[in-house]
Amino acid sequence: AQSVTQLGSHVSVSEGALVLLRCNYSSSVPPYLFWYVQYPNQGLQLLLKYTSAATLVKGINGFEAEFKKSETSFHLTKPSAHMSDAAEYFCAVNPGVIGGTSYGKLTFGQGTILTVHP
């Protein structure tokens, strides 16, 4: 079974500071990994995805994430936070193909609320 753990339900940073949101996963097979962002009263928007190509993945709005198989991690970073980054961030795993069967099921972490202070 797949699972995702996001360390820290709330992260607070100052504008211009580094953003680091942590995500660890468990999967019985090499997974596909995603980060989504949710602004208040809105749907989820894809930030970036890892699908077994380059381990360092660049996404929208200056975010990037690094897949580390040895640490089963997929942490999200941004060098300099902006006020508009304040939102809730979700890490998700898709197990891909298991035993010849393709599953589209995304398993989400609990979410991390990012607050950005002026």
Place this chain on the structure above:
Amino acid sequence: DTAVSQTPKYLVTQMGNDKSIKCEQNLGHDTMYWYKQDSKKFLKIMFSYNNKELIINETVPNRFSPKSPDKAHLNLHINSLELGDSAVYFCASSQVLNTEAFFGQGTRLTVV
């Protein structure tokens, strides 16, 4: 030009009623999903359809019945609504089963 659209955005109804949420995607995707986000913002898959065929039914009560009339539409009908059904329901679609999912804006269902 909305990619995945759901209607209605808000739905307030009494216990015991039956209600439907509609979802349409104009991305040409083969796969569509319903996810439920509870009051603690936890997201969990309910159903997935691939080419109108049910692929995943994630131990959802029988009161929930998805219907996919064609690849671009996946509706969710809920019978005998209960207080615990109050949540935000998200429709999503993806090109195929393992690619990224695109989400609608959500339907906030409140059962009173």
